[in-house]
Amino acid sequence: MKKAIFLPVLAIALIFMGCGKPAAPEAAVAPAAAPAAEVKAVSDGSEDLIIDYQTNLVADDAASHFNWKGNIRYMAAEDSFDAVTGASALGSTHLFQAYLYDVEGNPTMSTGLRGLFLYGVNGLDATQNDNLNASKAADGTIVIQYVHRGTAYRFTTDSKGILALPDGSFESRKIGTPDGIEAAFTSDGKASGVDFAKVWSSDVMFAGASDKAMYVFDGPLQVTLENDILAIKGTLTAVKQ
Numbered sequence: 001m002k003k004a005i006f007l008p009v010l011a012i013a014l015i016f017m018g019c020g021k022p023a024a025p026e027a028a029v030a031p032a033a034a035p036a037a038e039v040k041a042v043s044d045g046s047e048d049l050i051i052d053y054q055t056n057l058v059a060d061d062a063a064s065h066f067n068w069k070g071n072i073r074y075m076a077a078e079d080s081f082d083a084v085t086g087a088s089a090l091g092s093t094h095l096f097q098a099y100l101y102d103v104e105g106n107p108t109m110s111t112g113l114r115g116l117f118l119y120g121v122n123g124l125d126a127t128q129n130d131n132l133n134a135s136k137a138a139d140g141t142i143v144i145q146y147v148h149r150g151t152a153y154r155f156t157t158d159s160k161g162i163l164a165l166p167d168g169s170f171e172s173r174k175i176g177t178p179d180g181i182e183a184a185f186t187s188d189g190k191a192s193g194v195d196f197a198k199v200w201s202s203d204v205m206f207a208g209a210s211d212k213a214m215y216v217f218d219g220p221l222q223v224t225l226e227n228d229i230l231a232i233k234g235t236l237t238a239v240k241q
Helices: 002-018 111-121 123-129
Strands: 049-056 065-070 077-079 133-136 142-148 151-156 162-165 169-174 215-226 229-240
Antiparallel strands (some): 049 229, 151 169
Protein backbone atom coordinates (compact mmCIF):
# COMPACT_ATOMS: atom_id res chain seq x y z
CA MET A 1 0.00 0.00 0.00
CA LYS A 2 2.78 2.41 0.82
CA LYS A 3 4.34 1.90 -2.63
CA ALA A 4 1.00 2.41 -4.36
CA ILE A 5 0.45 5.72 -2.58
CA PHE A 6 4.04 6.97 -3.08
CA LEU A 7 4.19 6.43 -6.85
CA PRO A 8 1.06 8.47 -7.77
CA VAL A 9 2.20 11.30 -5.51
CA LEU A 10 5.62 11.32 -7.17
CA ALA A 11 4.03 11.31 -10.62
CA ILE A 12 1.79 14.25 -9.73
CA ALA A 13 4.77 16.20 -8.40
CA LEU A 14 6.71 15.60 -11.60
CA ILE A 15 3.74 16.74 -13.70
CA PHE A 16 3.45 20.01 -11.77
CA MET A 17 7.19 20.61 -12.06
CA GLY A 18 7.09 20.06 -15.81
CA CYS A 19 4.12 22.37 -16.27
CA GLY A 20 5.60 25.30 -14.42
CA LYS A 21 5.90 28.62 -16.28
CA PRO A 22 9.26 29.20 -17.97
CA ALA A 23 11.50 31.72 -16.26
CA ALA A 24 10.88 35.25 -17.37
CA PRO A 25 13.58 36.57 -19.66
CA GLU A 26 15.98 39.05 -18.11
CA ALA A 27 14.87 42.59 -18.54
CA ALA A 28 16.67 44.38 -21.37
CA VAL A 29 19.35 46.74 -20.10
CA ALA A 30 18.97 50.21 -21.51
CA PRO A 31 22.13 51.51 -23.19
CA ALA A 32 24.10 54.00 -21.16
CA ALA A 33 23.20 57.57 -21.92
CA ALA A 34 25.71 59.41 -24.06
CA PRO A 35 27.74 61.95 -22.12
CA ALA A 36 26.36 65.43 -22.37
CA ALA A 37 28.09 67.56 -24.95
CA GLU A 38 30.48 70.01 -23.42
CA VAL A 39 28.98 73.48 -23.37
CA LYS A 40 31.50 76.09 -24.38
CA ALA A 41 31.34 79.36 -22.53
CA VAL A 42 30.17 82.27 -24.62
CA SER A 43 31.62 85.75 -24.57
CA ASP A 44 29.43 88.46 -23.06
CA GLY A 45 31.24 91.13 -25.02
CA SER A 46 33.02 92.69 -22.05
CA GLU A 47 36.01 94.84 -22.99
CA ASP A 48 38.55 92.99 -20.84
CA LEU A 49 41.57 93.63 -23.05
CA ILE A 50 41.97 96.22 -25.80
CA ILE A 51 44.82 95.84 -28.29
CA ASP A 52 46.29 98.52 -30.58
CA TYR A 53 49.54 97.38 -32.19
CA GLN A 54 51.66 98.61 -35.07
CA THR A 55 55.16 97.84 -36.28
CA ASN A 56 57.23 98.74 -39.30
CA LEU A 57 58.73 95.56 -40.75
CA VAL A 58 61.58 97.23 -42.62
CA ALA A 59 62.63 100.35 -40.70
CA ASP A 60 62.87 101.96 -37.28
CA ASP A 61 59.69 103.94 -36.96
CA ALA A 62 58.56 106.30 -34.20
CA ALA A 63 54.97 105.34 -35.02
CA SER A 64 55.54 101.70 -34.03
CA HIS A 65 53.76 100.95 -30.77
CA PHE A 66 51.96 98.47 -28.55
CA ASN A 67 49.06 100.15 -26.78
CA TRP A 68 46.92 97.97 -24.56
CA LYS A 69 44.40 98.41 -21.80
CA GLY A 70 42.82 95.79 -19.57
CA ASN A 71 40.71 95.33 -16.49
CA ILE A 72 43.63 94.91 -14.07
CA ARG A 73 44.43 98.20 -12.38
CA TYR A 74 47.87 99.59 -13.31
CA MET A 75 48.35 96.88 -15.95
CA ALA A 76 47.98 98.97 -19.10
CA ALA A 77 50.28 100.97 -21.34
CA GLU A 78 50.58 103.18 -24.38
CA ASP A 79 54.02 101.81 -25.11
CA SER A 80 56.76 102.38 -27.66
CA PHE A 81 60.42 101.59 -28.20
CA ASP A 82 62.93 103.35 -25.97
CA ALA A 83 66.15 103.81 -27.96
CA VAL A 84 68.12 104.55 -24.78
CA THR A 85 67.27 101.34 -22.94
CA GLY A 86 66.71 99.25 -26.07
CA ALA A 87 63.41 97.98 -24.72
CA SER A 88 59.81 99.04 -24.26
CA ALA A 89 59.47 102.46 -22.66
CA LEU A 90 56.72 101.49 -20.22
CA GLY A 91 57.56 97.86 -19.55
CA SER A 92 55.10 95.93 -21.73
CA THR A 93 57.65 93.11 -21.90
CA HIS A 94 56.79 92.08 -18.34
CA LEU A 95 53.55 93.96 -17.51
CA PHE A 96 51.57 92.20 -20.23
CA GLN A 97 52.34 88.87 -18.56
CA ALA A 98 49.42 89.57 -16.21
CA TYR A 99 47.07 89.01 -19.15
CA LEU A 100 49.00 86.22 -20.84
CA TYR A 101 48.67 83.66 -18.01
CA ASP A 102 46.04 82.63 -15.48
CA VAL A 103 46.93 82.31 -11.78
CA GLU A 104 48.20 78.77 -12.36
CA GLY A 105 50.55 79.82 -15.14
CA ASN A 106 48.50 78.49 -18.07
CA PRO A 107 48.47 80.64 -21.25
CA THR A 108 45.16 82.43 -21.85
CA MET A 109 46.17 83.24 -25.42
CA SER A 110 48.98 82.30 -27.78
CA THR A 111 52.33 83.09 -26.18
CA GLY A 112 53.57 83.58 -29.73
CA LEU A 113 50.99 86.31 -30.22
CA ARG A 114 52.28 88.11 -27.15
CA GLY A 115 55.77 87.79 -28.64
CA LEU A 116 54.50 89.35 -31.86
CA PHE A 117 53.09 92.34 -29.97
CA LEU A 118 56.48 93.12 -28.48
CA TYR A 119 58.05 93.85 -31.87
CA GLY A 120 56.17 97.13 -31.74
CA VAL A 121 58.33 98.20 -28.78
CA ASN A 122 61.66 96.46 -29.46
CA GLY A 123 63.07 98.17 -32.55
CA LEU A 124 64.16 97.01 -36.01
CA ASP A 125 67.09 94.89 -34.77
CA ALA A 126 64.71 92.49 -33.01
CA THR A 127 62.49 92.33 -36.09
CA GLN A 128 65.40 91.41 -38.35
CA ASN A 129 67.10 89.04 -35.91
CA ASP A 130 63.89 87.03 -35.51
CA ASN A 131 63.00 87.17 -39.22
CA LEU A 132 59.60 88.73 -38.58
CA ASN A 133 57.73 88.98 -41.87
CA ALA A 134 54.19 89.20 -43.16
CA SER A 135 52.51 88.70 -46.51
CA LYS A 136 49.06 89.30 -47.93
CA ALA A 137 47.51 86.92 -50.45
CA ALA A 138 45.25 87.89 -53.32
CA ASP A 139 42.19 86.72 -51.36
CA GLY A 140 43.03 89.03 -48.44
CA THR A 141 44.52 86.39 -46.16
CA ILE A 142 47.48 87.66 -44.13
CA VAL A 143 50.26 85.36 -42.90
CA ILE A 144 52.64 86.49 -40.15
CA GLN A 145 55.67 84.46 -39.10
CA TYR A 146 58.84 84.77 -37.06
CA VAL A 147 61.36 82.74 -35.05
CA HIS A 148 62.27 83.45 -31.44
CA ARG A 149 64.59 81.44 -29.17
CA GLY A 150 64.44 78.37 -31.41
CA THR A 151 60.67 78.27 -31.98
CA ALA A 152 58.93 79.35 -35.17
CA TYR A 153 55.46 80.91 -35.05
CA ARG A 154 52.86 81.45 -37.76
CA PHE A 155 49.50 83.22 -37.62
CA THR A 156 47.02 83.16 -40.50
CA THR A 157 43.96 85.41 -40.78
CA ASP A 158 40.81 84.80 -42.75
CA SER A 159 40.17 86.60 -46.03
CA LYS A 160 38.95 89.69 -44.16
CA GLY A 161 42.14 89.94 -42.13
CA ILE A 162 40.53 88.62 -38.95
CA LEU A 163 42.58 86.59 -36.49
CA ALA A 164 40.03 85.07 -34.12
CA LEU A 165 40.80 84.10 -30.54
CA PRO A 166 40.92 81.57 -29.01
CA ASP A 167 40.65 79.05 -31.87
CA GLY A 168 42.19 80.89 -34.80
CA SER A 169 45.17 79.76 -36.82
CA PHE A 170 48.03 79.90 -34.30
CA GLU A 171 50.87 77.54 -35.16
CA SER A 172 54.37 76.81 -33.93
CA ARG A 173 57.25 74.43 -34.42
CA LYS A 174 60.44 73.98 -32.41
CA ILE A 175 63.37 74.19 -34.83
CA GLY A 176 66.30 74.84 -32.53
CA THR A 177 67.33 76.24 -29.18
CA PRO A 178 67.87 79.78 -27.85
CA ASP A 179 71.48 79.40 -28.99
CA GLY A 180 70.89 78.38 -32.59
CA ILE A 181 68.66 76.96 -35.32
CA GLU A 182 68.96 73.42 -36.69
CA ALA A 183 70.90 73.32 -39.94
CA ALA A 184 67.97 71.70 -41.76
CA PHE A 185 65.98 74.94 -41.49
CA THR A 186 68.47 77.76 -41.91
CA SER A 187 71.18 78.84 -44.31
CA ASP A 188 73.27 80.65 -41.73
CA GLY A 189 72.47 78.97 -38.41
CA LYS A 190 70.31 81.93 -37.40
CA ALA A 191 66.64 82.84 -37.45
CA SER A 192 67.38 85.42 -40.13
CA GLY A 193 68.28 82.62 -42.55
CA VAL A 194 65.29 80.36 -41.88
CA ASP A 195 63.45 78.81 -44.83
CA PHE A 196 59.83 78.86 -43.63
CA ALA A 197 58.70 76.48 -46.37
CA LYS A 198 60.80 73.80 -44.68
CA VAL A 199 59.58 74.79 -41.22
CA TRP A 200 55.89 74.31 -41.98
CA SER A 201 56.26 71.12 -44.04
CA SER A 202 55.60 68.87 -41.02
CA ASP A 203 55.27 68.58 -37.21
CA VAL A 204 53.26 71.78 -36.90
CA MET A 205 51.62 72.34 -33.51
CA PHE A 206 48.61 74.40 -32.45
CA ALA A 207 49.94 77.36 -30.46
CA GLY A 208 46.85 79.00 -29.01
CA ALA A 209 45.53 79.22 -25.46
CA SER A 210 45.99 76.25 -23.16
CA ASP A 211 42.98 73.97 -22.70
CA LYS A 212 43.94 73.90 -19.01
CA ALA A 213 43.65 77.66 -18.55
CA MET A 214 40.93 78.86 -16.18
CA TYR A 215 39.84 81.33 -18.84
CA VAL A 216 40.80 82.33 -22.37
CA PHE A 217 40.59 85.55 -24.32
CA ASP A 218 37.88 85.56 -26.96
CA GLY A 219 37.27 87.92 -29.83
CA PRO A 220 38.42 89.09 -33.27
CA LEU A 221 41.66 90.92 -33.95
CA GLN A 222 41.70 92.95 -37.15
CA VAL A 223 45.04 92.60 -38.95
CA THR A 224 46.17 94.95 -41.71
CA LEU A 225 49.33 95.04 -43.80
CA GLU A 226 50.02 98.12 -45.92
CA ASN A 227 53.40 99.36 -47.15
CA ASP A 228 55.29 97.07 -44.75
CA ILE A 229 53.30 98.41 -41.79
CA LEU A 230 51.73 95.57 -39.80
CA ALA A 231 48.86 96.61 -37.54
CA ILE A 232 46.57 94.67 -35.22
CA LYS A 233 43.55 96.03 -33.36
CA GLY A 234 40.72 94.50 -31.40
CA THR A 235 38.81 94.09 -28.18
CA LEU A 236 38.94 90.78 -26.32
CA THR A 237 36.79 89.25 -23.60
CA ALA A 238 37.94 86.88 -20.86
CA VAL A 239 35.78 83.74 -21.07
CA LYS A 240 35.78 80.98 -18.45
CA GLN A 241 36.68 77.49 -19.72
